[in-house]
Amino acid sequence: MRNLRTLSVSILAIFSAFAFLAGCGGSGSTQPPNTIVSTGNNVAPISVDGGPPGDYADAAFISVTVCVPGTSTCQAVDNILVDTGSSGLRILSSALTVALPQQNATDGNPVFECFPFESGYTWGPVQTADVEIAGEKAGSTPIEAVGTSTAVPEGCLDFDLPPSNNLDELGANGILGVGLFAQDCGSGCPTTIYYECPPSGCVGISQSLALQVPNPVSLFTTDNNGVIVELPAVSGGEAPTLSGSLVFGIGTQSNNALGSATVYGADPEFGSFTTSFNGTAYPESFIDSGSNGYYFLSSSVSGIPGCSDAPGFYCPSSTANLSATNEGTNGAGGKVNFSIANADTLFNSNDNAFADLGGEGSDSPPYFFDWGLPFFFGRNVFVAIQGQNAPGGTAPYWAY
Amino acid sequence: MFKRQAGSVRSRVLVAGVALLSLVIALPAGASLGGDTASIEADQVHMQGTRKMTAVQNYTVHEIQGAAGTVVREYVSSSGKVFAVAWRGPWPPDLHQLLGSYSAQYVDAVKAQSGTRMGRRPLIVEQPGLVVHSGGHPRAFAGVAYVPENLPQGVRAEDIQ
Secondary structure, three states: OHHHHHHHHHHHHHHHHHHHHOOOOOOOOOOOOOOOOOOOOOEEEEEEOOOOOOOOOOOOEEEEEEEOOOOOOEEEEEEEEEEOOOEEEEEEHHHOOOOOOEOEOOOOOEEEEEEEEOOEEEEEEEEEEEEEEOOEEEEEEEEEEEOOOOOOOHHHHOOOOOEOOOHHHHOOOEEEEEOOOOEOOOOOOOOOOEEEOOOOOOEEEOOOHHHOOEOHHHHOOOOOOEEEEEEOOOHHHEEOOEEEEEEEOOOOOOOOOOOOOOEEEOOOOOOOEEEEEOOEEEEEEEEOOOOOOEEEOOHHHHOOOEOOOOOOEEOOOOOEEEEEEEEOOOOOEEEEEEEEOOHHHHHOOOOOEEOOOEEOOOOOOOOOEEEOHHHHEOOOEEEEOOOOOOOOOOOOEEEO | OHHHHHHHHHHHHHHHOOOEEEEOOOOOOOOOOOOEHHHHHHHHHHOOOEEEEEEEOOEEEEEEEOOOOOEEEEEEEOOOEEEEEEEEEOOOOOHHHHHHHHHHHHHHHHHHOOOOOOOOOOEEEEEOOEEEEEEEEOOEEEEEEEOHHHOOOOOOHHHOO
16 A cells, blocks of 8 residues: 555656746756866876767776786776776776786685676676776775686576676776775675686685775775765766766865765665655665666656667656755755656767666665766765765765 | 665564464475475575565565575465565575576566667566566665566555565
8 A cells, every 4th residue: 555655646746846847947057067176196087988889878987007016017997987886996807918916715726706786797807906096006906807718607697697798798998896885795795706716616705805806995095085976067968078087085185175065874784875756765775876877766656758769768758857855874865956868869869978867777665766977967976985084974975 | 774674564464464484494496486385495495594474465475584685585376376576685696596487588688688878777677478677786786576467466566575
């Protein structure tokens, strides 16, 4: 009964929202433009430019340098996806020209990793590198070298996720996970993530925190408590290219102050907060630069039609102007205006940055809002890493 | 917050005033979605989990709390067939086993949706014989899978959670 009532209330509220917002100027019109820092030893350029395939919608890319630990044998790898939804650096082995040392278990067997994401998994050996971005350095850092001839173990295949193990599948040379956590898997890591791989075959292991692939930012000497993703607003709703910055550290230098940003505490176990939309709370919501749109509810619940060409995306006949409220675990709350345009129309253009791209999340509980990259356009988003001291609240948190 | 949701299901059941059973049974492996209760027992053994059975209206929910922290709920009709599964937790479950004979259909459908424009996002499959919604991020995954034709009378998609 509760769900049925929620559904009818949602549909009613959506129609009211359309009617109310029809006369407004669209999302973000009342916000002052965000300031994007471009200089500093803690600042790396990022761009939303279609990436390696040339038409990857709403993905931000960065260049990362990896070195054989303790040496000057280094390589810059560009087109690495900036992902605040995960932690850890993963680079396609096909994009690596430096020979990085393999991480081995105490019994001498090489360690491999199967890392599940929302829409695919990466599989490959864990290797060690000095990781350099802008003027920052994380020494002897475990990373995942994605793509290997070693067979994918059953425990990994059993996720039934698509592989993201080569350039075609990943659409990027790698993933830079600069999310809420210091390690990729955490304590109590199940045996389906890390494996020891003797010649006889891979066996799942429960990897200790110290040996897991870490968020490289947490290993920087300074500026190690989080990042700021800074991207400009998209004039006219879409653009071929957007340029911005990934800034390291929060409140550690003159160029990364929290300022007037509101801190939204994130659940320390699941990395989520609550989004309320049309009177219903969705407590498993999250902000994720690695998702390439606003993903929420389903057509039947949101009332926004799906697409005929792009399955899973929303295709309203005219742009839907919506609003939701985010609430952190610290009780802070704030309204977010956002718009959903017709994805079939957007995808027919030559642009790569779309401010109003969205699609379905889930039409059954647990409902969630996945605030993907369009959320970052015109809004500096702070991501504070669990266990680190950060201004304005207890990490993990997002602030914007 | 996964725990909070689990609590709301429990309270609903108490209000309904129906039986609550706990079982620990080991049986051979088998499929789940579309399978019978023996397949759920196989899932429980596979997940090294504890299981709780709850009767709701005209179906039964088998909740398995896995050793890896992920909770799986399997929905069984009065005729003894699994018509839906749902999962939530820090990491994805063994979806291959949970989907059973529907696994190949799901994997093929997801593969057919790939494209550079499509990017990284929740996986949604809505076909006449199979609906799967899967999403989340590392440390918090959730999803549902069901066979629309097999939903018992009066059961809605939003009842599966």
